[in-house]
Amino acid sequence: MTSTDTLALDNQLCFSLYRAQRLMTRTYQDLLKELGLTYPQYLAMLVLWETQGSITMKELAARLELDSGTLTPLVKRLVAMGLVSKERDVADERRTILLLTDAGAALRSQAEKVPAQIYTLCNSEGLDLHTVKGELDALSQHLSKR
Numbered sequence: 552m553t554s555t556d557t558l559a560l561d562n563q564l565c566f567s568l569y570r571a572q573r574l575m576t577r578t579y580q581d582l583l584k585e586l587g588l589t590y591p592q593y594l595a596m597l598v599l600w601e602t603q604g605s606i607t608m609k610e611l612a613a614r615l616e617l618d619s620g621t622l623t624p625l626v627k628r629l630v631a632m633g634l635v636s637k638e639r640d641v642a643d644e645r646r647t648i649l650l651l652t653d654a655g656a657a658l659r660s661q662a663e664k665v666p667a668q669i670y671t672l673c674n675s676e677g678l679d680l681h682t683v684k685g686e687l688d689a690l691s692q693h694l695s696k697r
Contacts, residue, residue: 578672582665586658587632591615591625593662599635600659604651607640611649634658 560566579590588596598614599606606614612622626649629635634655640646673680 575673578669579665582668586661586665588658591617591621592629593665595622595625595629596634596655596658596662599649599651599655600662604656606649608637608647608649629655 556562576590579593583590583593586593594615595611598611602610608619608622608626611626612619615622617625626635626637630637632654633652636650636652638648638650640648670680
């Protein structure tokens, strides 16, 4: 491999990940239209469903690895959609607690079909999606230690 080969776009791990991420996000967006959610909103709702519908803004930001400037407008939209409500923590008014509304909890049953649809759309001969996910998780964990 020559030095110019090492800098070729198609030889870059980062570009392969970037391209796959964009295509995966687009695939999710198509499926999420039926739910009325964007991809980032879907991720936030996944965490809320996972935590039984109650989490602080700070905890949600940490779980999604988002800063408050990105998370705040996302949560505002979920509140406007009637899927989430916000309240101040009575023990510490600096903390905002997010709670699933009945509509937010009900949306879960519609969303339960999304993962299977994604695996069906992404299924490819010779590609083990569970292995790919595991390797991506391992890569993320490794890079987060830096």
